[in-house]
Amino acid sequence: MGFFIAQILTGLANASxxxxxxxxxxxxxxxxxxxxxxxxxxxxxxxxxxxxxxxxLPGAWGFWTSILLAGLVVGVIGIIVEMLVLRPVYKAPxxxxxxxxxxxxxxxxxxxxxxxxxxxxxxxxxxGLKGIIRIMGEPVPKYDLALIALTPFVAFALWxxxxxxxxxxxxxxxxxxxxxxGALGVNQAWLFTGVFFLGCALAGLGGAVQLPKGGADLxxxxxxxxxxxxxxxxxxxxxxxxxxxxxxxxxVLNVFGVNYLPQSTLALMFVVMVVVLIFRPFGLFGREExxxxxxxxxxxxxxxxPAGQTARMIVLAGLGALAVLPLLGDxxxxxxxxxxxxFCLFAASLHFLLGLGGLVSFGHAAYFGGGAYAAALLVxxxxxxxELALILAPLAAGLTAIIFGWVCLRLTGVYFAMLTLAxxxxxxxxxxxxxxxxxxxxxxxxxxxxxxxxxTTTFYYLAMVLCIGGIIMLRHTAHSPFGYALxxxxxxxxxxxxxxxxxxxxxxxxxxxxxxxxxxxxxLFVFSKGSIFPNELEIARSFDALIVVFLGGVKTLAGGVVGxxxxxxxxxxxxxxxxxxxxxxxxxxxxxxxxxxxxxxxxRKWAESIGLMKREDQA
Amino acid sequence: MLEIKGIxxxxxxxxxxxxxxxxxxxxxxxxxxxxxxxxxxxxxKSVMQLVVxxxxxxxxxxxxxxxxxxxKVAKMGLGYVPEERRxxxxxxxxxxxxxxxxxxxxxxxxxxxxxxxxxFPNLAERxxxxxxxxxxxxxxxxxxxxxxxxxxxxxxxxxxSEGIAPVIVEEMVRVILRLKKDGLTVLLSEQNLHFAQAxxxxxxxxxxxxxxxxxxxxxxxxxxxxRDTYLSV
Numbered sequence: 001m002g003f004f005i006a007q008i009l010t011g012l013a014n015a016s017x018x019x020x021x022x023x024x025x026x027x028x029x030x031x032x033x034x035x036x037x038x039x040x041x042x043x044x045x046x047x048x049x050x051x052x053x054x055x056x057l058p059g060a061w062g063f064w065t066s067i068l069l070a071g072l073v074v075g076v077i078g079i080i081v082e083m084l085v086l087r088p089v090y091k092a093p094x095x096x097x098x099x100x101x102x103x104x105x106x107x108x109x110x111x112x113x114x115x116x117x118x119x120x121x122x123x124x125x126x127x128g129l130k131g132i133i134r135i136m137g138e139p140v141p142k143y144d145l146a147l148i149a150l151t152p153f154v155a156f157a158l159w160x161x162x163x164x165x166x167x168x169x170x171x172x173x174x175x176x177x178x179x180x181x182g183a184l185g186v187n188q189a190w191l192f193t194g195v196f197f198l199g200c201a202l203a204g205l206g207g208a209v210q211l212p213k214g215g216a217d218l219x220x221x222x223x224x225x226x227x228x229x230x231x232x233x234x235x236x237x238x239x240x241x242x243x244x245x246x247x248x249x250x251x252v253l254n255v256f257g258v259n260y261l262p263q264s265t266l267a268l269m270f271v272v273m274v275v276v277l278i279f280r281p282f283g284l285f286g287r288e289e290x291x292x293x294x295x296x297x298x299x300x301x302x303x304x305x306p307a308g309q310t311a312r313m314i315v316l317a318g319l320g321a322l323a324v325l326p327l328l329g330d331x332x333x334x335x336x337x338x339x340x341x342x343f344c345l346f347a348a349s350l351h352f353l354l355g356l357g358g359l360v361s362f363g364h365a366a367y368f369g370g371g372a373y374a375a376a377l378l379v380x381x382x383x384x385x386x387e388l389a390l391i392l393a394p395l396a397a398g399l400t401a402i403i404f405g406w407v408c409l410r411l412t413g414v415y416f417a418m419l420t421l422a423x424x425x426x427x428x429x430x431x432x433x434x435x436x437x438x439x440x441x442x443x444x445x446x447x448x449x450x451x452x453x454x455x456t457t458t459f460y461y462l463a464m465v466l467c468i469g470g471i472i473m474l475r476h477t478a479h480s481p482f483g484y485a486l487x488x489x490x491x492x493x494x495x496x497x498x499x500x501x502x503x504x505x506x507x508x509x510x511x512x513x514x515x516x517x518x519x520x521x522x523x524l525f526v527f528s529k530g531s532i533f534p535n536e537l538e539i540a541r542s543f544d545a546l547i548v549v550f551l552g553g554v555k556t557l558a559g560g561v562v563g564x565x566x567x568x569x570x571x572x573x574x575x576x577x578x579x580x581x582x583x584x585x586x587x588x589x590x591x592x593x594x595x596x597x598x599x600x601x602x603x604r605k606w607a608e609s610i611g612l613m614k615r616e617d618q619a
Numbered sequence: 620m621l622e623i624k625g626i627x628x629x630x631x632x633x634x635x636x637x638x639x640x641x642x643x644x645x646x647x648x649x650x651x652x653x654x655x656x657x658x659x660x661x662x663x664k665s666v667m668q669l670v671v672x673x674x675x676x677x678x679x680x681x682x683x684x685x686x687x688x689x690x691k692v693a694k695m696g697l698g699y700v701p702e703e704r705r706x707x708x709x710x711x712x713x714x715x716x717x718x719x720x721x722x723x724x725x726x727x728x729x730x731x732x733x734x735x736x737x738x739f740p741n742l743a744e745r746x747x748x749x750x751x752x753x754x755x756x757x758x759x760x761x762x763x764x765x766x767x768x769x770x771x772x773x774x775x776x777x778x779x780s781e782g783i784a785p786v787i788v789e790e791m792v793r794v795i796l797r798l799k800k801d802g803l804t805v806l807l808s809e810q811n812l813h814f815a816q817a818x819x820x821x822x823x824x825x826x827x828x829x830x831x832x833x834x835x836x837x838x839x840x841x842x843x844x845x846r847d848t849y850l851s852v
Contacts, residue, residue: 169714173707182688182693183669183701184699184719186718
């Protein structure tokens with residue numbers, strides 16, 4: 001019994017920081033409709049800033065003042081980010097905002113490295129709360145009890161702010177109808193900035209308050225990200241009580257999981273989320289998203305059309321150049337181009353889902369990594385030859401996508417995106433924690449191509465044939481009746497249904513198809529590297545693909561491929577710098593703000609303006 | 620007080636307003652009449668800059684407000700009451716009014732919650748009810764009351780009689796006449812000619828975004844053929 005209570009107390013204490021961070025994310029989403037991926041970064045900054053203050057401010061007063069100051073400083077950093085990065089993109093499609101916040105993650109990561117160094121920081125213990133108290137014989141840290149006592153005050157202060165102040169009333173009104181609030185004379189820009197300050201300050205507080213328990217390190221941002229998403233989604237986007245209940249639920253489950261199912265601690269959270277969403281699609285306390293609220297903003301989509309004469313010539317010339325390259329290039333170039341081709345296929349498969357299907361998947365790495373792991377496992381345990389493994393990899397990835405897709409497609413919009421992320425994380429945690437089978441963190445090694453394909457040049461040709469073949473197939477499907485049905489389902493589900501298209505079914509097939517294509521890329525990836533590690537399944541991988549699609553241009557058919565080539569090529573160059581994340585992050589933010597049509601879209605506009613391409617209205 | 624000059628407004632590629640010009644004098648009630656899809660709501664939104672006219676200009680109290688952000692337009696004293704009411708359904712009546720609150724403005728009535736509750740006694744009993752718990756008529760009153768909290772000098776009423784019971788329509792008439800007596804200028808859009816006849820000084824008939832007739836209410840009544848051409852269904 002004592003053990004049981006001690007476990008619950010630990011869970012409640014862990015819920016404290018999680019609640020603060022998650023409620024901040026929830027608030028920001030509620031008003032600005034931005035899913036702030038950088039929220040984990042603000043949490044990390046809170047920990048580092050709090051640590052720095054604690055170094056100079058002594059004693060118990062110093063400790064608690066440092067935590068408050070950390071919240072304040074991080075809130076101000078949030079204001080800066082909001083004004084510089086997000087204000088210019090509020091009117092852009094919401095997915096651009098996601099990419100912009102991802103750029104912010106990269107920038108903050110490197111800035112933190114620059115300021116605080118690469119070593120983990122051990123959090124100072126709270127003065128006066130260092131020891132433990134025995135509750136029914138079980139040791140409970142005093143600081144845990146302090147956290148448990150603190151959370152209701154934070155929750156109460158938030159509740160008061162949201163329900164009793166004019167700012168809170170405006171925030172709730174704006175959550176429902178931003179335009180109307182503006183028409184009543186409220187300057188939304190400042191309301192957004194205010195909410196961003198509050199949300200980021202909460203993240204900062206959360207980061208600082210957990211210092212005595214977890215310290216600070218450079219992986220905190222991504223580590224908490226999936227947890228806060230899970231909390232916000234389970235609780236319901238924009239609901240504060242929901243965030244609290246979900247934070248407690250997840251934290252307590254997690255503590256018990258560590259004791260009873262140590263292999264599954266990471267997966268548990270996502271399983272809970274999936275179960276909740278199946279029964280309550282909008283979270284425990286969430287409201288149904290109003291249809292159209294997340295619709296595309298800006299210019300309507302252009303109809304896609306087959307490539308013109310000029311475009312075909314350019315593509316043929318490019319293919320010719322790729323074909324003769326091994327005669328001229330060194331093996332380094334060939335390896336780089338192989339990497340790029342694999343990545344392009346991966347990106348093109350996501351582009352197919354996202355651009356044509358309007359299905360924003362945050363977890364596409366599951367199918368890339370899934371295909372890769374399928375191939376690697378087959379080779380390791382069954383001695384499967386490469387040829388067969390490359391056939392089975394897309395099948396396995398496609399099957400995974402069909403299973404995951406079946407659940408995910410029950411939801412739409414932000415919830416769909418979160419669910420795809422959760423499934424990807426589920427797969428990642430399985431691979432990561434099931435060490436006996438997958439080698440866990442050590443990965444699977446010694447997976448090489450068959451004898452005939454082991455030369456750099458031969459493998460280059462093999463990769464080119466498969467990747468370009470896959471990309472052509474995706475493109476071909478876009479122009480097929482199936483592609484038309486998919487776009488119809490994206491643009492107007494109801495109208496498509498009324499024309500006799502089973503939209504859910506079409507989307508489901510598209511999900512599986514895109515998964516299989518990502519699986520080919522994953523299979524090739526394993527054989528090109530000779531090994532596979534869980535990081536190929538990580539959120540960061542999924543985001544890579546998302547960023548690429550956006551940089552390339554969502555509304556341009558070539559977007560995935562162009563973006564993939566550009567990013568993978570640029571990465572090869574800029575990762576030579578020490579602070580390449582900073583550069584890449586700034587580049588991403590720059591593209592989002594300056595060229596919101598992406599590279600391919602901007603090139604097309606440019607080509608149209610100088611008369612190289614026909615404009616839509618002339619075509 | 621309000622001068623609209625040659626505005627052209629679009630939704631995407633659909634050309635909704637076509638060189639529309641008209642004015643509203645201080646203290647008058649002007650009714651914008653026309654069938655469904657004639658461009659009445661777009662006119663209202665174009666005045667408020669919720670839809671930004673591609674060409675032409677909107678001037679309010681002598682100042683050009685074209686392309687101004689809507690919150691600044693509201694701050695100048697233009698009150699907007701949308702057709703779909705758009706009250707905040709999760710907020711209470713009191714909170715809805717709070718969202719509309721703006722500082723007092725010279726030359727207009729400064730409204731308080733109590734004054735509004737005097738004018739809309741039904742709302743007074745429902746102060747702490749959430750927006751979604753109100754009836755259609757109560758919601759219509761709330762949306763007007765909320766806009767009045769901003770102490771506007773001109774109010775844009777988009778189809779105030781739509782979808783509410785006849786007894787409430789009568790109350791609307793009473794409210795508009797009372798506001799006019801207080802010196803408020805009103806531009807309202809209507810499909811219901813009887814409602815317009817009860818409150819308006821002047822009418823403007825539009826069809827397909829083009830002004831077809833402008834004149835006093837008396838003239839319109841004297842010209843039944845105009846009424847039949849543009850208004851009868």
